Amino acid sequence: MTLxxxxxxxxxxxxxALAAPAPAAANGAASTRNIxxxxxxxxxxxxxxxxxxHEKYAEDARRQAALESQNSxxxxxxxxxxxxxQNAAAEIVDLKREVAYQHSMIVQQRNQLAMQGGGxxxxxxxxxxxxxxxxxxxxxxxxxxxxxx
Amino acid sequence: MAVLASCGGxxxxxxxxxxxxxxxxxxxxxxxxxQQNFDAALKKQVTRAQVxxxxxxxxxxxxxxxxxxxSNDALKNEYTYRADFSNGSAxxxxxxxxxxxxxxxxxxxxxxxxx
Numbered sequence: 001m002t003l004x005x006x007x008x009x010x011x012x013x014x015x016x017a018l019a020a021p022a023p024a025a026a027n028g029a030a031s032t033r034n035i036x037x038x039x040x041x042x043x044x045x046x047x048x049x050x051x052x053x054h055e056k057y058a059e060d061a062r063r064q065a066a067l068e069s070q071n072s073x074x075x076x077x078x079x080x081x082x083x084x085x086q087n088a089a090a091e092i093v094d095l096k097r098e099v100a101y102q103h104s105m106i107v108q109q110r111n112q113l114a115m116q117g118g119g120x121x122x123x124x125x126x127x128x129x130x131x132x133x134x135x136x137x138x139x140x141x142x143x144x145x146x147x148x149x
Numbered sequence: 150m151a152v153l154a155s156c157g158g159x160x161x162x163x164x165x166x167x168x169x170x171x172x173x174x175x176x177x178x179x180x181x182x183x184q185q186n187f188d189a190a191l192k193k194q195v196t197r198a199q200v201x202x203x204x205x206x207x208x209x210x211x212x213x214x215x216x217x218x219x220s221n222d223a224l225k226n227e228y229t230y231r232a233d234f235s236n237g238s239a240x241x242x243x244x245x246x247x248x249x250x251x252x253x254x255x256x257x258x259x260x261x262x263x264x
Contacts, residue, residue, distance in 0.1 A: 119194070120194070120199045120203075121199075121202075138261070139259055139260070139261050140259070140260045140261075141257055141258070141259060141260075142257070142258055142259075142260050143255045143256070143257045143258075144199075144202070144203045144206065144255065144256050144257075144258060145203070145242075145253070145254045145255030145256055146187070146191050146194045146195055146199075146253065146254055146255075147190075147191050147194070147244065147251075147252055147253025147254060147255070148253055149225075149227055149242045149244050149253045149255050
């Protein structure tokens with residue numbers, strides 16, 4: 001495409017150059033015509049040059065845009081990876097907390113079982129206190145000690 | 150009966166002396182002293198954590214003042230006392246084996262659970 005344009009531009013310039021008459025020897029009309037034709041050729045060359053420059057700029061701009069897009073995607077990918085890592089780290093922290101809580105519950109229940117298995121602390125009876133009482137809840141009679149009575 | 154029971158020479162008096170020493174040991178958080186008069190089977194059940202837990206609960210009742218005889222079950226060789234503290238009291242039950250060693254020692258405490 002670019003080659004065709006170059007050929008066309010060169011052909012056009014050649015045609016204009018060939019069309020340009022020989023140096024005017026005589027009248028002013030021919031001189032004026034020659035001047036106009038020369039100006040046209042120059043204008044065309046300038047326009048073509050500018051077009052090529054702009055095309056080059058556009059190509060660079062597209063390349064830059066592509067690079068920026070690629071960089072932007074990499075940044076986005078990095079951001080996504082970072083976000084995913086942070087989420088995973090937060091999830092691990094949550095899991096650690098959950099495991100610690102479950103461990104504490106297991107230890108607590110194990111201690112209770114150990115105590116009750118040896119008969120150390122056994123609930124004797126629970127009585128609901130009267131509403132007028134100052135006590136905030138039910139009263140348990142808990143027997144602590146060792147051995148069975 | 151209470152007078153006889155509190156006498157150190159009678160079985161009840163001996164039991165009260167043992168119950169008092171165990172109660173003092175628990176109150177002082179001394180597991181070794183707690184097991185001193187326990188029989189072999191009962192000694193295996195005692196842990197430091199249990200003694201510490203019970204000691205803390207007894208301290209909530211205030212200063213330990215001593216035991217008062219309440220009753221006994223001759224068939225079970227079981228004795229009941231009232232442990233007096235400065236801010237309350239708690240029943241103490243002691244059972245002795247045929248050899249006179251402590252086969253069971255229990256303290257009953259009131260515990261209020263918040264709802």
